[in-house]
Amino acid sequence: MKLSALFLGASVLALSSCSKDELHDVKPKDAAADSSLAEVRAAWGKFVSDVRAGKLLDPEGQYVKDGTIVPSDGKSERAHRPKFDAQRRDMKTFATFGFGNEQHLMLIEEPIDGGGYGGGGGYGGGGGTSSYQGFASSENLAAYTGSDNPSGFIYDLKITKGGDAPLDGYTMVPVDLNRGAGGQYIYLTFTRNPNKVQKGSEWDNYCMNGTFNACSGREVVGPVRAIWSEAYNTGGAFHAWPGFTFPTWAPNGLGGWKQPDLNDGAGGDYIYGYQSKDTRDGNPIEVGVVYGSSSSVAPPTGWVRQGVDLNKGAGGDYVYFCYKRR
Template sequence: MAVTNLTVLESDQATPPGWTKIGVDLNEGAGGEYLYFAYELDGTDRPITDIYFLIGEDLPTPPGYEKISVDLNKGAGGTYIYTTFTRAAGDPIQDLAVISSSDPGANPPNGFKRIDVDLNTGAGGKYIFLCYRT
């Protein structure tokens, strides 16, 4: 199985049919909008092989990446953070998880790698990290 699509759900936005919503608020403890990652496994698109966060408001999307146009600090202040991903050659991402912790060095779940970008940067609240498994 591989992750073939990724999105950010806002507030009570419905999870698309067949997708998995990760039930950790990306603004936990910081106020702002309730935001959640959701992903699709084994859809019709090619697998996602890398996820990269843009830290800033008007940064260009890296070549070959798709941008999700939702600021992960929406309504919470803090730094503008946008999610991008690619389907380029590489190991497909098999699973995703979000960790929320008061510890900036929180370890990812067993078998996962943590992307070292606090998704609450500048907004206070918990340290929020996206983790993936290939």
């Protein structure tokens, strides 16, 4: 457990400056502390929004204007941006906020460690300090109760990039996976309708190897049962699919599929997403995305944070896939 210092001034921005949809607050017991923390969270949220809109420059270089592209050949190691928890930013950022140093507030910071594919690990719900965070998920979206899927499970995941609309029958989880880091607009999408599932390269002949519904021993038909992400220093080359997963494909514009880099255009590590439909990975899941200004950002109770930071090495917010068992 660490103590982190924040300097608060008289001109802290009001909570109303940020949308409720962007903030997921954990209320302290003390009313005065509640008000102070809400103001700090709101200020962080507005700061990030203003940088993304091009109204401010981040003095630390962590956040950039939306659409800022880092050149890349898609294979070589890329430049990395600095990244800090909100509690560890130096006074240049707080000066940008217009904070003074009239009040010195000590806040407890509790990073959470753990997580691992297929092992039930990850980050549980709850927690939080002064950092702002947000969360969006598939839960209660795009309901489906057809006879081929009466429980309304998610049957497939795909990625949409560059402002493209989701594929027919797919619904977008409304969080940019490059949030705050520039690059391409990238979103996770899902479908619950088995008849709308678009078969990706997991159905290629080299993978199916003469079998049906299985790719190299992994099941590729049925409800989604796991979501995952991995980070690599280089891109373009074939990377082994973790466990029983296969990639969350994106259209390649030529009638086929590609494994999309979830840091595309933002620099940093090459990030790839994966899904599993294999019964060995447990019951079906709902999917979500949690984001915020702290590495300890956590989804609501009942959800599990999974995989790596989807902005790893690219600055911006901390962004993670999440899941919830059905």
